[in-house]
Amino acid sequence: MIKFGTDGWRAVIADEFTFENVSVVSQAVAEYIKSEDKLRDGVVIGYDNRFLSEKFARKAADVLVSNGISVYLCEQAVPTPVLSFSVVKHKSFLGIMITASHNPYEYNGYKIKMDCGASASQEITKAIESNLNKVSPLIDEKELSNVIYINPKNEYIEYVKQIVDFENFKKADFEIIVDNLYGPGAGYITDILSETAIKVTEINNYRDPLFGGVNPEPLAQNTPELLEMMQEEKSWRVGIVLDGDADRIALVNSQGKFISAQETFVLLLEYMFAVKKKQGAVAKAFNMTRMLDKLAKKYGINLIETKIGFKYLATYLINKEVILAGEESGGYGTSMHLPERDGVFNALLIIELLALTNKMPEEILQSVMQEVGSYYYSRIDISTPDSKVKDAVMNSLLSETIREFGSIPVKEKIEFDGIKFLLENDGWILFRTSGTENLLRVYAEGRSEDNLKSILNSGKTYVERFIKT
Structure with missing residues (x-):
């Protein structure tokens, strides 16, 4: 299932990230551009060094230009911020970056940038998602030569x-x-x-x-x-x-x-x-x-x-x-x-x-x-068998009165983006769930390296007792 996360759509190459699905997403982008009457403002497309990125980028360009949209395509791999710069430079309506950023090598991804260079808002990605599979991807051989190649590096x-x-x-x-x-x-x-x-x-x-x-x-x-x-x-x-x-x-x-x-x-x-x-x-x-x-x-x-x-x-x-x-x-x-x-x-x-x-x-x-003062930070990711375990940990953290982590008394508990415990020595520990994987992320800051290790270990121990049961 194609779904945009916090910064684009990412999937495993040849599994969900295929030329067919890139075409489907690009047609959905084209429908959004048409609905906003921005065909002439067009799109800049870039790509990274991942496997087949340049070919996925060309596939996206072919679909968009076939829909009558002006397309600038980078002629070599570029950093994502260089793609964003080029969107602003060319006064384009959107940018598309074929990249999975820091994800493992088997992944690729499809990022969308707004005309200011920032990542697309949730409103934009939801509108694009709503267009998925509404119209079959259009490829018009007569239009493909209209793609304009650019090299934004020197600029x-x-x-x-x-x-x-x-x-x-x-x-x-x-x-x-x-x-x-x-x-x-x-x-x-x-x-x-x-x-x-x-x-x-x-x-x-x-x-x-x-x-x-x-x-x-x-x-x-x-x-x-x-x-x-x-x-x-x-x-x-x-x-x-x-x-x-x-x-x-x-x-x-x-x-x-x-x-x-x-x-x-x-x-x-x-x-x-x-x-x-x-x-x-x-x-x-x-x-x-x-x-x-x-x-x-x-x-x-x-x-x-x-x-x-x-x-x-x-x-x-x-x-x-x-x-x-x-x-x-x-x-x-x-x-x-x-x-x-x-x-x-x-x-x-x-x-x-x-x-x-x-x-x-x-x-x-x-x-x-x-x-x-000295502050030392680290984070650990703990795999859980399923989402039920993640939820059980977070519900327990929320309801239970926890008095200390790493032998440091808890001063305050904050529920904001996860559950964070402020400690008496000005350290803290934060628990958050991953939105895409069965993972619990535990972040912590201590006043010494040993203090940090103790806080993190106590947080890890707390989570693992739910996994063992």
């Missing part, structure tokens, strides 16, 4: 060089390393910084539809080569990891230690408010670090907390209500740019921060922790 590079303070990059002289996880972000950071003295080393910068045997998600376990190289050489100021479609980012410090997505957001906040002296509000997802609350108080920032998922954060960016927004999975957006996650652009902000401060990322984080 994107010139655009981002204009919206960052590029002179600050020209003054810098250090080395960085980028792990592209075999995605379409390869070469972008190198090309952007080619006129500077910053030396860029890139690894995993070629197409491998199997992603080297790992999920293309920017997590420590998926970047063993990068971590080993940085721990041995120690010549790079920072390591940058881009995910499978380059809309998310992770960092590694100069000693080869992985920097959490929570800490990366702290670095971006320091860039905006401590270094660039910006003014404005910040939006964070419900599972983000308490360090942000402390820093918001320090800088007099209005801090907005949203449900988990970038679509909730993007609403504030679209409406220009915040200048920075971030989520736990490494997706960040700023008002300087599109209302969209962009791993390449956020990497540039981090590089500029290091250039302006002349510090290592760990030095900046250490300075922040000396001021607001």
